[in-house]
Amino acid sequence: MPHLQGGWFKPVTLAIAAIPIIAFGAYDTDLAFPLFGDVQIPLLYIGLVLLMIPITGNTINSIDVLNGVASGFMVIASFSLSICLFIVQNYEIAIVSLPLGFVSLAFYKYHKIPSRIFPGDSGALTLGAMYGTIAIIGGVEIIAAVALLPAVINSFLFLSSVKKIVEHRQIKGKPVEHTEDFKLKATDDKTAPVTLVRLLLAGGPLSEKQIGFAIFKLGIFSGILAVITAFMMGVSL
Structure with missing residues (x-):
């Protein structure tokens, strides 16, 4: 499959991985929104399933x-x-x-600085695909998207600046670079893609650990928004 070996390979294979969800009918065709209730989209929802697994998988991989x-x-x-x-x-x-949370927690113990293990593309894609699958079979797609906002924004910034689906290694311009004291700073390279990390570094150089904690704070904030959204869902039920 030489024509898929670029940036399209991962989304296409993840879409194929979503087929069992459709084949076994492990989903509800109603899309639940806070306050407004459920919206019935039986045929459109099948396309949503095929899109959501690649989106969540690649979103986690991109961060x-x-x-x-x-x-x-x-x-x-x-x-x-x-x-x-x-x-x-x-x-x-x-x-x-x-189990997804506990597996991620166990992995984080050895993945945090100084890292002893790395998930690679396959590991990150699997975590994201599992997250998307849970959201679909649980009927909480909107809530799941809210909890994932920082990673979603990162993917959006990258795609909007690059304007095509490509692998990170295919990008010549680097969004960040190292300082003399081994911190990271935003690059001045106009050809480099815009990313969440690059935005966080716009205020000045930060250490890798500081950037990680900044992303985690954004994740906690989005998690709180997701909980609020869930309560709003409860009101509409």
């Missing part, structure tokens, strides 16, 4: 830029999603979702 960030962010997002599932009284899926 795996520094030691411990992807796993630590998944700890926050997945436990936030579990709490939200309990709030909307989807207890079975809430319990099913807990």
